[in-house]
Amino acid sequence: MAKFKLDETDHHILDMLIENTRTPFTDIAKRLGISAGTVHVRVKKMEEAGIITGSSLMLDYKKLGYSFIAYVGIFLQKTSQTQFVLERINAIPFITVAHVTTGKFNIFCKVRARDTSHAKEIIYMIDDIDGVTRTETMISLEESINDKKRLMHSIFQEI
Amino acid sequence: MAKFKLDETDHHILDMLIENTRTPFTDIAKRLGISAGTVHVRVKKMEEAGIITGSSLMLDYKKLGYSFIAYVGIFLQKTSQTQFVLERINAIPFITVAHVTTGKFNIFCKVRARDTSHAKEIIYMIDDIDGVTRTETMISLEESINDKKRLMHSIFQEI
């Protein structure tokens, strides 16, 4: 949980790997003027420290037929039902992110669906969960992602 | 934009790479009972088709000192200001995702910050953008991510 100490070299390594996980360590090494072995050791340490938790492909969901995104706010009868409902929510595969929130909603989640009728099905599934009194849906017309790289650079600039 | 044709083998390859981008093609090949060359050709085709758009590291933002997440809904004076405001929003580095939405808000975004006071700074920046009349903030107490793997499996089951 604590803030981990990373130096400038680590940040540069992360920046390059965030942009492309398969960047050869030899390339990184050349660019930073260090040896490939050093890059390897540093990456391994960041993995062991739990800073790097994994790697994943980025996919074009539109091309896969999933072009619909909505956010759904969920109201519960009682706050004590939150964990129960969250588990049910997480069991629905097209819900890609779920948050327990303060404020208006108890739970707030992101839905990725094929189209409006598919989204309707998913929202009905949410409505059917015990304890859910009501939902409120926001439909995304356009998504823009400021990817992780951006965040890393910011962190880097500030440390 | 159209739905791309992927067979079962492609889906298995994607599943394994989504879980870990650096999974050796030889491992994938062994597990699927095909040759590593075939895996290579298929991945390349999916890259060329734009289905695989890249790869990225997954980081533990808490360990990097970024443990605060909020969603901010933005109200505008006029809908016609949307693109202008969106550009300003996207220029703020700690805003990791932004959506143009229907319904209550005009724009809806996700903020990743160090703590509450850092979040306050960011929200003030949003409020200061020309055309923004009001914002509404939801603070995340807990985030659970149903990662891409889950989605891929679902797609696979349905096709």
Place this chain on the structure above:
DNA sequence: GGTGAAAGCACCGAGTT
């Protein structure tokens, strides 16, 4: 904590079925 070289693999293209 870093280096550099060497061994072990993986990648990737060409040619074949």
Place this chain on the structure above:
DNA sequence: AACTCGGTGCTTTCACC
């Protein structure tokens, strides 16, 4: 389309600094 195979280049380790 998929396979095999060989050259090339990347990763990973280790003795040394």
